[in-house]
Amino acid sequence: MDTLQRSRAILKDLIAYPTISALSNLDMIAHMAGLLEDAGARCDLYASPCGTKANLFATIGPERDGGIVLSGHSDVVPVAQQPWSSDPFVMEERDDRLYGRGTCDMKGFIAATLAMAPALAEQVRDRTLHFAFTYDEEVGCLGAQHLADILKNRGLTPGIAIIGEPTEMRIIDGHKGCHEYTTRFTGLAGHGSCPDHGVNAVEYAVRYVHHLLGLKDRLRARAPAQSPFDPPWTTVNVGALAGGVAHNVIAPTAQVDWEMRPVQAGDAQLVLSSLQEFCERELLPQMRAVHPDASILLDIVGEVAGLTPTDENEARRIVSQLTGATNSDVVAFGTEAGIFQALGMDVVVCGPGSIEQAHKADEFLAIEQLAQCLTMLERLGAKLADPADT
Incomplete structure (x- = not known):
C-alpha cells in the first residue's frame, strides 16, 4: 500500500x-x-x-x-x-x-x-x-x-x-488573534403584562449586542496603515443570542456568544473596556434598581494570540x-x-x-x-x- x-x-x-x-x-x-x-x-x-x-x-x-x-x-x-x-x-x-x-x-x-x-x-x-x-x-x-x-x-x-x-x-x-466570550445576563422573571415588575435579561442582552456592534466603526478606523489582513481591522461577530422561557414571561436569563479577531492588542482592550463601562454605567444600575441580585457576567472561552x-x-x-x-x-x-x-x-x-x-x-x-x-x-x-x- x-x-x-x-x-x-x-x-x-x-x-x-x-x-x-x-x-x-x-x-x-x-x-x-x-x-x-x-x-x-x-x-x-x-x-x-x-x-x-x-x-x-x-x-x-x-x-x-x-x-x-x-x-x-x-x-x-x-x-x-x-x-x-x-x-x-x-x-x-x-x-x-x-x-x-x-x-x-x-x-x-x-x-x-x-x-x-x-x-x-x-x-x-x-x-x-x-x-x-x-x-x-x-x-x-x-x-x-x-x-x-x-x-x-x-x-x-x-x-x-x-x-x-x-x-x-x-x-x-x-x-489575527481569536478571542471568544460568553456574556450571561441574570434578571428577574415576571408576567409579561407587567414588564416594569421584572428585569428582562433578553432586553439587556440586546442592548449589550447593540453596543458591541456599535464599536465596529471605531475598530475599522483603528486599522494599522500597513495591516496585511483582509479585512485589515479588528472584527467582532455575534454568534448566538439565547434567552427567555415563553412569550408571556419576562425573560429571567439570556446569553450572548460572541468573538473578536484582533489585529493589535489595544483593540481587544478597547472592546472589553467599552463593554465593561457600558454595563457598569447603564445596564447594571437599571437592572439592579428593580432586582438587586441582577448580574452580567463575562466568561472567557479563549483568548488566543x-x-x-x-x-x-x-x-x-x-x-x-x-x-x-x-x-x-x-x-x-x-x-x-x-x-x-x-x-x-x-x-x-x-x-x-x-x-x-x-x-x-x-x-x-x-x-x-x-x-x-x-x-x-x-x-x-x-x-x-x-x-x-x-
Missing part, C-alpha cells in the same frame, strides 16, 4: 470518530497513539482537566531541543442542522474528493502525518520530530494552551512548528524548500500557531484543503491536495535523513 492509499485508509478511520468538541476524543487519540507507537514513536497522553479528552504528544528521535513539530487538532465542529448529502462520519469518495466532517479541517493533515510516520522514523537522525495532536481547538484552542504549559514544565523547546490547517498548501506566516509575521522564520524557510512555494501570506482565520510562537518557536500554517470547505455541509478534501501534503512530508523525511540539511 503506497502512502496515498494508506493516508486515505487512515483518514477514513479518523472521520469515523465523531470528535465534535462537545464529545470525547479519547478513542481517536488512543488510535493515533497506537499508529505512532507502531512506527517507533514515544507517546505521551495528557488528559484535559475534565478527563474526557486528551492531547497526544509523540516524539521520534533524540530527546533534545530544536525539533520539528507537526501539529493538528483532533476536534471538529458540529454537523447539526447542516444539509449533508451523506453521513458526515462515514468518509465517501466522489469526483476525486474525500467527503466527511473533518476531512480538510483538519484530519486530512493528521492522516498524512500518520501515514508517513514509519518512513519518517527511519529517516530521523539528529533533529527530533514531534507530533502534537490537540483537543478543543474549535472552542478556544484549549488543548494547545494546555500542551504549551506542559512543554514549558518539561523544559522542552522545539525549534519550529508546522500547523496543518487547510491553506491549499500555501505558506501562511500570519493571522495571533501569529505575527517575522523577518526571520526558519519554519517558513524550510516549508518553502519542501513545497517549492516562494511566497507567504496571511489569513483572517485563527489557528493554534500563535500559541506555539509564544513558546519561542518559528511557526507557519500549511496544510491540505481549503478553508472554504471547513465547517460546512459536505466538507471535502481534494485527493490532489492530500497528495501534495504527502510530497511535502516525503521531502521533510529526506531533509531529516541528511543532518547537514536541517
Whole structure:
C-alpha cells in the first residue's frame, strides 16, 4: 500500500470518530497513539482537566531541543442542522474528493502525518520530530494552551512548528488573534403584562449586542496603515443570542456568544473596556434598581494570540524548500500557531484543503491536495535523513 492509499485508509478511520468538541476524543487519540507507537514513536497522553479528552504528544528521535513539530487538532465542529448529502462520519469518495466532517479541517493533515510516520522514523537522525495532536481547538484552542504549559514544565523547546490547517498548501506566516466570550445576563422573571415588575435579561442582552456592534466603526478606523489582513481591522461577530422561557414571561436569563479577531492588542482592550463601562454605567444600575441580585457576567472561552509575521522564520524557510512555494501570506482565520510562537518557536500554517470547505455541509478534501501534503512530508523525511540539511 503506497502512502496515498494508506493516508486515505487512515483518514477514513479518523472521520469515523465523531470528535465534535462537545464529545470525547479519547478513542481517536488512543488510535493515533497506537499508529505512532507502531512506527517507533514515544507517546505521551495528557488528559484535559475534565478527563474526557486528551492531547497526544509523540516524539521520534533524540530527546533534545530544536525539533520539528507537526501539529493538528483532533476536534471538529458540529454537523447539526447542516444539509449533508451523506453521513458526515462515514468518509465517501466522489469526483476525486474525500467527503466527511473533518476531512480538510483538519484530519486530512493528521492522516498524512500518520501515514508517513514509519518512513519518517527511519529517516530521523539528529533533529527530533514531534507530533502534537490537540483537543478543543474549535472552542478556544484549549488543548494547545494546555500542551504549551506542559512543554514549558518539561523544559522542552522545539525549534519550529508546522500547523496543518487547510491553506491549499500555501505558506501562511500570519493571522489575527481569536478571542471568544460568553456574556450571561441574570434578571428577574415576571408576567409579561407587567414588564416594569421584572428585569428582562433578553432586553439587556440586546442592548449589550447593540453596543458591541456599535464599536465596529471605531475598530475599522483603528486599522494599522500597513495591516496585511483582509479585512485589515479588528472584527467582532455575534454568534448566538439565547434567552427567555415563553412569550408571556419576562425573560429571567439570556446569553450572548460572541468573538473578536484582533489585529493589535489595544483593540481587544478597547472592546472589553467599552463593554465593561457600558454595563457598569447603564445596564447594571437599571437592572439592579428593580432586582438587586441582577448580574452580567463575562466568561472567557479563549483568548488566543495571533501569529505575527517575522523577518526571520526558519519554519517558513524550510516549508518553502519542501513545497517549492516562494511566497507567504496571511489569513483572517485563527489557528493554534500563535500559541506555539509564544513558546519561542518559528511557526507557519500549511496544510491540505481549503478553508472554504471547513465547517460546512459536505466538507471535502481534494485527493490532489492530500497528495501534495504527502510530497511535502516525503521531502521533510529526506531533509531529516541528511543532518547537514536541517
